[in-house]
Amino acid sequence: xxNTSSMLTQYDIEEVQQHCNNAFSQQExxxxxxxxxxxxxxxxxxxxxxxxxxxxxxAVNPLSQRLLRMLDGLNFKEFVAFLSAFSPRATVQQKIxxxxxxxxxxxxxxxxxxxxxxxxxxxxxxxxxEQQREQVLTKVLEEAGYNKExxxxxxxxxxxxxxxxxxxxxxxxxx
Amino acid sequence: MSSGKGGExxxxxxxxxxxxxxxxxxxxxxxxxxxxxxxxxxxxxxxxSPTLTEAAGAIVDDSFxxxxxxxxxxxxxxxxxxxPLWWCGVVIRYLILFPVRVIVLxxxxxxxxxxxxxVHLLLKGHDKLQKNMERALVELICSFFVASWxxxxxxxxxxPSMRPKQVFVANHTxxxxxxxxxxxxxxxVIMQKHPGWVGLLQSTILESVGCIWFNRSEAxxxxxxxxxxxEHSQGVDNNPLLIFPEGTCVNNQxxxxxxxxxxxLGCTICPIAIKYNKIFVDAFWNSRKQSFTMHxxxxxxxxxxxxxxxxxxxxxxRPDETPIEFAERVRDIISVRAGLKKVPxxxxxxxxRPSSKHRERKQQxxxxxxxxxxxxx
Numbered sequence: 001x002x003n004t005s006s007m008l009t010q011y012d013i014e015e016v017q018q019h020c021n022n023a024f025s026q027q028e029x030x031x032x033x034x035x036x037x038x039x040x041x042x043x044x045x046x047x048x049x050x051x052x053x054x055x056x057x058x059a060v061n062p063l064s065q066r067l068l069r070m071l072d073g074l075n076f077k078e079f080v081a082f083l084s085a086f087s088p089r090a091t092v093q094q095k096i097x098x099x100x101x102x103x104x105x106x107x108x109x110x111x112x113x114x115x116x117x118x119x120x121x122x123x124x125x126x127x128x129x130e131q132q133r134e135q136v137l138t139k140v141l142e143e144a145g146y147n148k149e150x151x152x153x154x155x156x157x158x159x160x161x162x163x164x165x166x167x168x169x170x171x172x173x174x175x
Numbered sequence: 176m177s178s179g180k181g182g183e184x185x186x187x188x189x190x191x192x193x194x195x196x197x198x199x200x201x202x203x204x205x206x207x208x209x210x211x212x213x214x215x216x217x218x219x220x221x222x223x224s225p226t227l228t229e230a231a232g233a234i235v236d237d238s239f240x241x242x243x244x245x246x247x248x249x250x251x252x253x254x255x256x257x258x259p260l261w262w263c264g265v266v267i268r269y270l271i272l273f274p275v276r277v278i279v280l281x282x283x284x285x286x287x288x289x290x291x292x293x294v295h296l297l298l299k300g301h302d303k304l305q306k307n308m309e310r311a312l313v314e315l316i317c318s319f320f321v322a323s324w325x326x327x328x329x330x331x332x333x334x335p336s337m338r339p340k341q342v343f344v345a346n347h348t349x350x351x352x353x354x355x356x357x358x359x360x361x362x363x364v365i366m367q368k369h370p371g372w373v374g375l376l377q378s379t380i381l382e383s384v385g386c387i388w389f390n391r392s393e394a395x396x397x398x399x400x401x402x403x404x405x406e407h408s409q410g411v412d413n414n415p416l417l418i419f420p421e422g423t424c425v426n427n428q429x430x431x432x433x434x435x436x437x438x439x440l441g442c443t444i445c446p447i448a449i450k451y452n453k454i455f456v457d458a459f460w461n462s463r464k465q466s467f468t469m470h471x472x473x474x475x476x477x478x479x480x481x482x483x484x485x486x487x488x489x490x491x492x493r494p495d496e497t498p499i500e501f502a503e504r505v506r507d508i509i510s511v512r513a514g515l516k517k518v519p520x521x522x523x524x525x526x527x528r529p530s531s532k533h534r535e536r537k538q539q540x541x542x543x544x545x546x547x548x549x550x551x552x
Contacts (some may be wrong), residue, residue: 035235038244041463056524057233059531062541063226071234086231099223119223124545125538136549137220144217160218160274169222172229 010133019077023084028172032083036076046073062122066102086170093158097169100157113137164167180387185346215548228539237519242429245461246453248542268476276323276475281318289314291380303412309379310361310414316380317358319350324456325479328355330484335360337415341489342408345447346509347419348427349460350467351474352449355484359382362417363407365389365400387413401436408442409473415445423522426459427451430515431522433502437494445489448512452481463525473547485512 085098296304363385409437420433
């Protein structure tokens with residue numbers, strides 16, 4: 001794909017499509033490329049954290065910092081793969097995998113009590129005290145059959161979230 | 176008037192904070208965390224999909240960036256018949272029209288300077304006469320500028336009259352907005368101080384029509400400017416004030432939020448709507464991509480600048496209205512007339528980050544829902 005070329009060849013599009021497991025149609029990939037180039041203002045071939053934060057709708061999102069850690073330095077192919085979890089063609093399994101990755105910040109395949117506490121902190125800010133957060137999390141964990149020391153893995157997440165009708169879809173505008 | 180390269184982080188001034196209308200009313204999809212009921216379970220806490228969906232939605236497309244996108248025209252020189260036609264067009268534009276326009280502009284400048292400099296230096300004592308002559312001369316040079324782009328401007332509505340306590344506001348697409356309006360009647364505009372030759376023009380010629388400068392990067396500057404605005408609007412003999420409340424150039428298809436400064440002066444607001452016809456040239460000055468000189472050159476090598484200017488009915492602050500509601504009402508009037516879509520973002524977000532208040536509101540609503548559901552059995 002190169003860094004600053006603003007033309008995608010058919011070969012490039014197919015490569016990206018394969019990489020994201022056909023989550024997006026070819027037209028959607030072209031649109032995403034336009035968007036990627038629009039965000040990548042300095043033409044470095046990847047979108048930096050600063051450039052993402054220049055989108056106000058993204059900057060006000062409570063999970064923006066977490067997502068930035070996953071987004072920083074991605075080239076276009078990886079960018080599309082990142083977004084593939086939000087395609088209507090993605091399976092529930094893929095969506096849950098994405099959510100798991102957001103929680104598992106150190107990437108070791110296990111989500112700890114502290115990981116869950118951190119995300120809850122991002123979502124609630126200063127409006128719940130740290131102590132209350134711990135209490136709430138411990139309570140719902142125990143009710144679901146886990147405890148504070150439990151290390152959740154991917155299959156646990158599937159069990160917990162699989163039946164709740166996950167809605168996580170984004171439409172790529174195609175002109 | 177906008178300028179400068181974006182990217183500098185400025186501490187968000189107080190005006191970005193508290194007094195904006197609720198952005199949630201404008202953003203697509205439901206509220207950030209949907210309002211479920213029933214006992215709180217683990218899956219409710221772990222399910223961050225609504226927040227993630229919003230973030231991904233913003234990454235894929237967002238209403239703020241759309242305001243500053245300049246649409247390049249579709250290239251149409253793609254076949255054997257059209258290509259020569261297009262090529263003829265290029266030749267005419269660059270080799271015939273452009274030199275003629277440069278000559279016209281140069282002649283205009285010569286006439287202008289040879290009248291302006293003597294008037295400025297010699298008529299020092301006769302204030303009123305000097306002012307009137309300088310005004311007429313500035314209108315003249317603006318007409319020359321407009322001619323140099325073959326400007327076809329349709330003015331609709333009654334010509335503004337010079338009265339005190341009257342402020343004009345317009346939507347902003349490029350610095351040429353000012354030139355187009357100034358050609359018809361003299362205004363004192365408030366602009367961002369620019370570097371380079373534009374700055375030189377600002378400090379010499381435009382001073383004479385009573386323009387006011389501000390510096391976007393200085394936080395305290397806002398109060399000084401508000402004071403100057405107030406003083407100017409009270410003055411009887413001053414040119415009427417022209418303000419672009421968006422604070423930055425927008426691409427003439429959207430309008431960003433109006434700053435309330437102009438609407439707090441206690442004056443009558445006369446809205447002006449400006450709409451450029453994109454078939455001839457896209458007049459949006461994308462200050463991140465082009466310098467003003469390049470922008471002018473682009474205009475001078477296009478066929479024409481065609482636009483409509485509507486002088487709309489003067490508005491006053493209603494007794495039950497806050498200045499912000501007033502600003503939104505006037506923005507509505509202008510956007511409807513010029514066919515612009517309204518967007519709930521502050522134009523200055525081009526240069527700084529949104530305040531944390533928006534994020535906090537989302538966090539608060541989620542926190543409250545969690546605590547509430549904890550109580551339920």
